[in-house]
Each structure stands twice: as C-alpha cells, then as structure tokens.
Amino acid sequence: MASGGGNNRNGTHRNSLKGTTTTSAASTDKPLSVNSNPSKPAFKNKSSPLTGASSGLRKSSPGSLGGGAAKDDAGVPGRVRVAVRLRPRNAEESVADADFADCVELQPELKRLKLRKNNWDTDTYEFDEVLTEFASQKRVYEVAAKPVVEGVLDGYNGTIMAYGQTGTGKTYTLGRLGEEDTANRGIMVRAMEDILAEVSPEIDSVLVSYLQLYMESLQDLLDPTNDNISIVEEPKSGDVSLPGATLVEIRDQQSFLELLRLGEAHRHAANTKLNTESSRSHALLMVHVKRTVKGREPAHSSDNGNSTSMARSLRPPLVRKGKLVVVDLAGSERIDKSGSDGHTREEAKSINLSLSALGKCINALAENSAHVPVRDSKLTRLLRDSFGGTARTSLVITVGPSPRHRGETASTIMFGQRAMKVENMLKLKEEFDYKSLARRLDIQLDKLIMEHERKQKAFEVEIERITAEAQNRISEAERNYADAVEKERLKYQKDYMESIKKLEEKWMMNQQNQGNERKEQMVHIAEEVAEVKKLLSKETSLRKAAEEEVDNLKSQLAQLKMSEALANSEILKLQKMVEDEVCQKEKLEGEISMLQSQLLHLSFEADETRKRLDRGGPGKVPGGLDSPVSQVRSQLKDSGNGEKASVAKLFEQVGLQKILSLLEAEDADVRIHAVKVVANLAAEETNQQKIVEAGGLKSLLMLLGSSEDETIHRVAAGAIANLAMNEKNQELIMSQGGISLLSTTASHAKDPQTLRMVAGAIANLCGNDKLQTKLRGEGGIKALLEIVKCGHPDVLAQVARGIANFAKCESRASTQGSKTGRSLLIEDGALPWIVQNANSDASPIRRHTELALCHLAQHEVNAKDMISEGALWELVRISQDCPREDIRTLAHRTLASSPDFIAGLKRLRIDY
Ligand code: ADP
Ligand code: MG
Secondary structure, three states, X not given: OOOOOOOXXXXXXXXXXXXXXXXXXXXXXXXXXXXXXXXXXXXXXXXXXXXXXXXXXXXXXHHHOOOHHHOOOOOEEEEOEEEEEEOOOOHHHHHHOOOXXXXXXXXXXXXXXXXXXXOOEEEEEEOOEEEOOOOOHHHHHHHHHHHHHHHHHOOEOEEEEEEEOOOOOHHHHHHOOOOOOHHHOOHHHHHHHHHHHHOOOOOOEEEEXXXXXXXXXXXXXXXXXXXXXXXXXXXXXXXXXXXXXXXEEOOOHHHHHHHHHHHHHHHHHHHHHOOOOHHHOEEEEEEXXXXXXXXXXXXXXXXXXXXXXXXXXXXXXXXXXXXXXXXEOOOOOOOOOOOOOOOOHHHHHHHHHHHHHHHHHHHHHHOOOOOOOXXXXXXXHHOOOOOOOOOEEEEEEEEOOOHHHHHHHHHHHHHHHHHOOOEEEEOEOEEEOHHHXXXXXXXXXXXXXXXHHHHHHHHHHHHHXXXXXHHHHHHHHHHHHHHHHHHHHHHHHHHHHHHHHHHHHHHHHHHHHHHHHHHHHHHHHHHHHHHHHHHHHHHHHHHHHHHHHHHHHHHHHHHHHHHHHHHHHHHHHHHHHHHHHHHHHHHXXXXXXXXXXXXXXXXXXXXXXXXXXHHOOHHHOOOOOOOHHHHHHHHHHHHOOHHHHHHXXXXXXXXXXXXXXXXXXXXXXXXXXXXXXXXXXXXOHHHHHHHHHOOHXXXXXXXXXXXXXXXXXXXXXXXXXXXXXOHHHHHHHHHOOHHHHHHHHHHHOOOHHHHHHHHHHHHHHHOOHHHHHHHHHOOHHHHHHHHHHHOOHHHHHHHHHHHHHHHHHHHHHHHXXXXXXXXXXXXXXXXXXXXXXXOOOOHHHHHHHHHHHHHHHOOHHHHHHHHHOOHHHHHHHHHHHOOOHHHHHHHHHHHHHOHHHHHHHXXXXXXX
C-alpha cells in the first residue's frame, strides 16, 4: 500500500495541525484535545478518549435498546482511533544506524510525531495516542485496546488492528503470548483476560475463530484442512459471518493460549508449505462474546416495576452480542514486483491485493467518497464493519526508527492519518434471547410437570389411605351397630315373654273364678242359640228368594234399558226426520207464498190490463206482446172468467189472513203484490166484509201512513175507496183517522192515479149523512179543494162527485131541518170551484158540479153567496141545457121557488 499521500503531507507543523484540528471539530464526540490536559495522558484511565466515548455509549445505550441489534437505529458516532507505536532500535539498527538519528521524533505529551524530512526539516503529525519505544505492553493495551474490549463486553463490535512495515512490531503488539515474561503479553491475551474476567461461564459464552488470509484465500488456523472459507454477508444488517470457520468456546485463559499456540503453529506450517512468510499474510482472531444482561429491565417494559415474578420469568433474557476482531495485517512494505523474492509478478499483485484495497477503502471513507470499494478484496469484506461500519475500531500503526526505512515509515504514518478521518456509527448489538427463554421455560415446565406428577401420586396414595381408613371405620361402626341392635332385641324379647307369662297366669286365675257361673249360663245360651239359628236359616232362605227376585228384576231392567236405548235412538231419528220435514215445509211455504204473491201480482196486473183493454186500446198496455202481463192478459182473454176464478181459488187456498199478513212483509215487492191482491179482492163486494173483519181496512190505512212507496199508496187508496162504498166501513175509516191519512197521502202524491184513488175514497165518505160535520172538521173538503190543483180530469171528476155527494147530504139535512146554517162547502170556499167547473167539458165533472149546485140552491141560506159567486147564471143554464131531465127540472123548480133567486134574476134582468 503506497502512501502516495502528497496531499496530506504537510510541510509545516502548523498546517498539519490545522488539518487534524478540522478533523477533530468534525467529530462531535472526539475527546482528543491537544491542550486540554497535557499533564495527564489521555489514554491512562477511563476518562481517556476511547474510554470516554465508551461511557458515552453506555449512557446512550438504553435509548437504542428497543429492537435490539436488528433495529435500525442511528447509533453513536465513533471515529476510528489511531495510535502510533515506535519500535526500539534492534541490535542490527543500533549498529548500522549508529551514526544516524532516528527518522521520527515523538512528542507523546502533545500526541505528536515529527517525521524528519532531512536534517533541517520535519513534518509534524498528530495522533490519538503516541506510544514511544518505551511504552509498555500493558499501556499499549490500555490505551489502544481496552476501550474496544469494554465496548465488546457492552454489546458493540470492535476491531483492533496493527498496520506497519514488517518487523516494526505488529505481532509483538498483538500476538505476544508472554510465556517467557508475562509483562510482554500482547493485546490478544490481555483482551481475552479482560473478557473472561467479565463474563459468567453459566450464562454467557465466548467463542473464538482464528484465521489467516493469504492471496485471497481464507484459511482456518484451527483446522488447517479447511483452507477455503467463504465469507457470507447478510444483506440486511451487513453483518459478516464465516459459517465454515471453526468456533471454539473459550472457558479459561489457558485454553485460549493453547488455541493461539495451535493457530500459530498451523500458520507457520501453512506458510512453509506455501513457501511464504507470515509477514505476507493477514491473521484474524475473532472473538464472539454473548452476554446476558443481568438486573436490568428492558427499556420498553411497561409494567413500571410492578412486575410479578411470573411476568419476570416470562420475559426473555436480554443478550448483548459483541464481536472483537483482532487483525495482524501483512507487512505494509512494497513488494518487489520484479519477483526477486521468489514471487511472480501476478503473485505479488495478489499478495498485496487485500492491503491495497484496504488503503483504497480508507481513502474513500476519509474523503467521504460516494463509492467505497469494499467488495474489492476479502480483507475489506471481512473488515466492512470496522471501517465505516458500526464497530469501534482502534488502529495501531507501528513504525521503526531507522532512517533507511523512512519512506515506508512515512507511508505508514499517512495511512494512520487517513484512518483517523474514518467515522463509524457505533451500534449496540442487543437482542432478546427467545431461544434461551424457551429453553428456560421448557426446563421450568419439566420441573413443574415432575412436581405435579409427584404431588399427584402422593395425593392418590393419600386418597387411598383415607379411603381404606374410612372403610375400616364404617365396617367397625356397622359391627357395633349390629351388636347393639341384637342386644336390644334380646332384651325386648325377654321382657315380652315375661309379660306374656304374667298375663297368662292372671287369665288362668280369672278363668277358675268364672268357671261355675258360666256353666249355668251356657245352657241358657245354647237354647237361645238354637232359636237364633232357626231364625237365621229362615232369614237366609228369605234372603235367597229376595236375591233371586232382585236378579230377575235386574235382568228385566237391563232389557228395558236396552230397549229404551233403542227407542231413544229411534226417537232421535224421528225427531231429526221431523225437523227436516219442518225445515222442508218452511222452505216450501216460503216458496209457495212467494209464488202466490207473484201469482197474485200477475193476476192483478192481468185484471188491470184487462180493464184497460176494455176501456181503451192496446196502446195503453205497457210492455210488448211478449211481456208476462200480456201473456197473462192473453190467458185471461182465453179463459174468460178464469182470472176471477183463480183469485177466488187463491183466496181459498191461501186464506185472507195470510194475504193480509203479507201487507206487513219485509220484502217491498211482496208488500206491493199483497196490497194489489187485497185491492183486487176489495173490488168484489162479497169480499169487502171479510177483508174488514180480518183487519184489512186497518192494515190498508196503516200502509198509507207507514209506506213511502207511491204504488202502495195508490193501490191501498184504491182498496180503501172500494171499501168506502159501504156505510159501515165509512164510519170505520173515519174513526181510524182516514181523512187525515188520505189528505197526507194526497199532499205527497205525484201520480194523478193516486190522487184519483184518494179523491174517490173521500168522495165516497162525503156521501154519508152522519159523517158530514166530522168529515168537514177533519179537513175533508179542504183536502178535495187541494187535490183539484192537479187538474187531471179523472181526479177532478172524483172531487166533483165528492162535492155533489156532500151537497146532496146537506140538502137532505136541511130539508129534514137538522141543518140550519150556511153550507159547509160554501164555508170552506168550495163554491167558486163548483161554479167554475159547472160547465166543464168533461161530462162527469159537469154532471157532478151541476148536481152539487142544484143541491146547494135548495137551501135559502146559501142563495146570497151563490148569487154573488155567479152561480145564478149556471143554475139558469142548467135549468135550460142540462141533458139530464131530473136535474134540469130541479134547477128550474129551485129558481122559481126561491125569493132570493127570483130577486136576483130580476136584478140581473134575466128574463126567466
Ligand atoms: P512484525 O510482526 O511487524 O513483522 P515483529 O513483531 O515480528 O514485527 O517484530 C520484529 C522484531 O522486533 C521481533 O524480534 C520483536 O521481538 C522485536 N520487537 C518489536 N517491537 C518491539 C518492542 N516494542 N520492544 C522490543 N522488541 C520489539
Ligand atoms: Mg508479524
């Protein structure tokens, strides 16, 4: 590794200091201070720069514990520490260089090294530690190695490396075993002493590998057959491991020394075999320290110190894994590439490859270059963590004093200077040891299972014992109980026997006393017994007979019951049949009455139709020739008197009562049919009496009041009119409020036929002499005068007839002298209507009014009114023009006999 470090080789003390100071300022934790404590060498105790950094690490470590080594925390900055060690002149140098001064001058208190350029000029370099030729091995260990070893024990990786020209004391510094003099023990031995002093052999482990790297081949110094060990890098963590290397667990210093000796012997043998020197190869000692952290809660524990022992036992132990790598590098001197030392040019290149690669990496790191060619050699791959990685690295550069090797010395110094600029990020390798926790728990579990089994067994034995004991106790108690019972039983038996005996004795005594009396009684009793026996046998025979009788009766009863049951079922059957019959009958009756009413209706319709046919033409017949009415009519025509005969037959078959009852039927159609039938019957004089007697008149009057159906009103009024032809019936109609019912019906009527019927009925009533006053009093005349408003000639004819009837009765009463006052017709204002219609075109109207006027004129008291209302003219006309002779004569006679009329005629100048 050529220095080529012209850039860093400063000509002045000042310049070189400046450069170094810059480096110091860049490092935050760099404890090195040129002036801080000159009297106290910085490396002497734990406050030394490297140790100081170590304390700093310890403080910061809890913060980086969380995820253990795997966690990608930032780590703590830690620059590569570089110490320079000067070998004393050896015998040869003492002789050969006797006249020359050393090429280096050390200022350990200032941590400076002066390299003589020539007799008058030097370059000054500052290092972390400057170790003179007098520095003891112990001191070298303490300042250059101990902080790193302590770091490894705390869970950091560490590297201690010696660099320098062959023969300058690298192996002396690192590898001396100190067998001849323990004071000469080198760093490896001392490091292991410190490690073994710190670890606990039960829970911690120290594993060692020892290797040699020569011409890019990695050989196992603990197993010489293994001469091509591969390097495995874990891509995630960047950790380097050598799975093929022998790992020896170290438990004591002695075994370690033996291991080193063995390794050294193998190294020597290998080098002989390869025809090389150990100075051409790199020796690497790797110490893996795994320590369990005692008495410290993990930083992320959340139970605030209240953890139970259970929780504690379930917590995996925290382990720290530190790896110490001690590297005794090959000599840094330039290899003669001419092949003069027995190597070919290619071999020379290969021998130096790793070292020159290391130099390049350090240069790149020192200059913060983006690319660090770590992968260029096996050495740089192996030391990846030591430079620019996470390890704490301490480099000892060894120089000789001889001016003859000034060039190599300068190159070594420049290597050290550049290495000082390399900044590492120290990281704690701490993790939870789940495996050991699992092991521990397994052991604990085994113990518990065993303990449980033991207890279980003891428990079962105890149960068995208790069961046996209980069984014993139970059987003993049972025995005791049986004994006691037996005893008790015997005692009672004995008592019982004794009392029986006593009673028997007593009884015997009593028997003897009573013996004599008894004999007499016995005879008497024997007689009585014989008597009783006789009675008994008699009773028995009687009883037997009675029992036979009872049996007999019982069997009869059973028979009767049977026949009764039969009869009952028969009765039930018959009842059912009767009910069915009744049902059937009711149904049939209903149907019959329906049919009857329909038939009656048809008959009525037929009758009506027939009448109309008789009266007018066929045009008045409603419906076509095919209608049922027309059919009936045709049948009636065919059969002549058959229709009347059929109504009469019906009357016979159904009975008047039944027909009248239908007037109150719920079905409106039935009511209508019934009233038509009744009306039809009432038209026959022979039936009228029967209808009235059966209450038909009353029902018809009621229908006028209760029904709102105009057809019913019309037909009922017609029927009433027919019935009102009979004098007796007229009184009945009047006494049952007929006038008011008829006038109400008239006031609601819309059909002139209804009014005709009502007017006809009233007209009939008007003809009764006895009812004049009552009829007038109940509004009969007024009702007639209301009816005339309809104007229908048929109606007016009926009204006229009524008025004529009334006037005739009045005139009869006046003649007889039972009536004296003015006519009630005039009183009720009927005169104007009479006068008005006296000359009507309709002959029935004219005839009745003419008659009425004549009757009114019979009585002198009416004359004045008649004259004033213009009746005189009508009377004159009647006396001359009336086609009926009797009326004509009556009018004439009246005019001629009445003084008022004669005066009136005179006054009106009517020539009569
Ligand atoms: P290197 O390993 O660098 O090639 P060595 O350690 O083999 O050098 O040292 C070469 C010689 O110098 C050895 O004989 C060694 O005993 C001696 N030597 C080296 N350093 C010292 C020292 N500090 N004090 C006394 N002798 C030393
Ligand atoms: Mg050596």
